[in-house]
Amino acid sequence: MNYKDTLELKARLAELNAGERTKLYKRASALRRERQPSQRRNIETNLDLESLPLKLGPSSRGGSLEELVLELILKDESVEVCETQRPVIEAGTVVWLGSMRCRVELPTGMVVDCRIASHLAARQQTDVAVGDQVWITGDDPPWVEKVEPRKTKLSRPDPDNAHIERVVAANIDVVVVVVSVVAPPLHPRILDRYLVAIEYGGAKPLICVNKLDLLPEGWERDAELSQLSPYIELGIPVVCASTTSHEGIEDLKAHLAGKLCVFVGHSGVGKSSLINSLFPELSIATGSVSEGYGRGTHTTTASTLHRVGEGIRIIDTPGVRSFGLWDMDRRDLHLYFSDFRPHEGSCKYNDCSHTHEPKCGIKSAVEKGLISPERYDAYLRLFDGL
Numbered sequence: 001m002n003y004k005d006t007l008e009l010k011a012r013l014a015e016l017n018a019g020e021r022t023k024l025y026k027r028a029s030a031l032r033r034e035r036q037p038s039q040r041r042n043i044e045t046n047l048d049l050e051s052l053p054l055k056l057g058p059s060s061r062g063g064s065l066e067e068l069v070l071e072l073i074l075k076d077e078s079v080e081v082c083e084t085q086r087p088v089i090e091a092g093t094v095v096w097l098g099s100m101r102c103r104v105e106l107p108t109g110m111v112v113d114c115r116i117a118s119h120l121a122a123r124q125q126t127d128v129a130v131g132d133q134v135w136i137t138g139d140d141p142p143w144v145e146k147v148e149p150r151k152t153k154l155s156r157p158d159p160d161n162a163h164i165e166r167v168v169a170a171n172i173d174v175v176v177v178v179v180s181v182v183a184p185p186l187h188p189r190i191l192d193r194y195l196v197a198i199e200y201g202g203a204k205p206l207i208c209v210n211k212l213d214l215l216p217e218g219w220e221r222d223a224e225l226s227q228l229s230p231y232i233e234l235g236i237p238v239v240c241a242s243t244t245s246h247e248g249i250e251d252l253k254a255h256l257a258g259k260l261c262v263f264v265g266h267s268g269v270g271k272s273s274l275i276n277s278l279f280p281e282l283s284i285a286t287g288s289v290s291e292g293y294g295r296g297t298h299t300t301t302a303s304t305l306h307r308v309g310e311g312i313r314i315i316d317t318p319g320v321r322s323f324g325l326w327d328m329d330r331r332d333l334h335l336y337f338s339d340f341r342p343h344e345g346s347c348k349y350n351d352c353s354h355t356h357e358p359k360c361g362i363k364s365a366v367e368k369g370l371i372s373p374e375r376y377d378a379y380l381r382l383f384d385g386l
């Protein structure tokens, strides 16, 4: 659209009253949302739009005002004359995510049902996740138009395509990794996988060892818990708890005060029971509910952000509390072992994988006792699995 056309458009817009302008803008926006994703992609990549089959006739000149506005929007989504006509734009937090829909909490505390703009919905759970800060616009109902960059995230692979990243929760401060003793028994090695996923997303981990009531006091308990010392040495908080005896529940709550958190861990370790002990008002279903990628559960449940006492916010992701590492490049794995970091750069080869190469700084740090052998083993095991 040339300068003269734009002037013509502005002049004709100026003749309208505010109500007519808003109506026109809404119709244009609705049309924009209905457009095929292929056309949208073209616009986003600034390809030649002249070749697109515009529904509205070829020329702006001599067309109706609506045709002019629509053509302008199809050519350039950032046209200022249109942006200024938006009814309302507000920021909020996604607190519930369903299919093509979500709920957004505004700073006033009001929760609004929203649609997700088609260009975001196409990559839902990647582009929009519970915990995201978003901009909503329009009404009846409003739609989510833009997602702010995330501070942190927790991702897992898509169940059907491991190359696609699914963001389970956004902007979380703490990921509580729950393990149990006795039933199921403590296998500290499963922690490494979670810790890599957490480090990748930038949140802080906390390890909660549940079902302590099943383990007698004394040397048995000490021997079992001593398996966690490599993680304590990493500076990761470890809270021992029992939902039966209520041991550790207040301690856990104190760690989560003022934070946005999410609970992860294998099925049956007591995540739902812990959430209920911490926040009885939530009444999360416990026990026999199957989890993970099993048919049914992850399709019928939606992630929800709950605001509970002491400034704690918790994202409950019922179907996806157990998850694997999404398609991570082997060469990047070492980046998510924070204890390797001080020794990076001392390897003979720049592209050292820290596995078989001679004069490897990481291996020599293990030999000197600066990196725990358990953690190095964990690295090798995860490396082999990628």
Ligand code: GDP
Pocket (backbone or CB within 6 Å): 210, 211, 212, 213, 214, 241, 242, 243, 244, 245, 265, 266, 267, 268, 269, 270, 271, 272, 273, 274, 285, 286, 287, 288
């Ligand atoms: P989730 O799959 O991780 O959410 O685990 P649930 O919360 O559903 O708990 C699984 C089972 O462990 C249930 O039968 C709970 O009653 C039981 N359980 C949970 N916490 C404890 C605990 O601290 N001690 C004991 N003995 N059992 C627990």
Ligand code: ZN
Pocket (backbone or CB within 6 Å): 347, 348, 352, 353, 354, 355, 357, 359, 360, 361, 362, 363
């Ligand atoms: Zn190396």
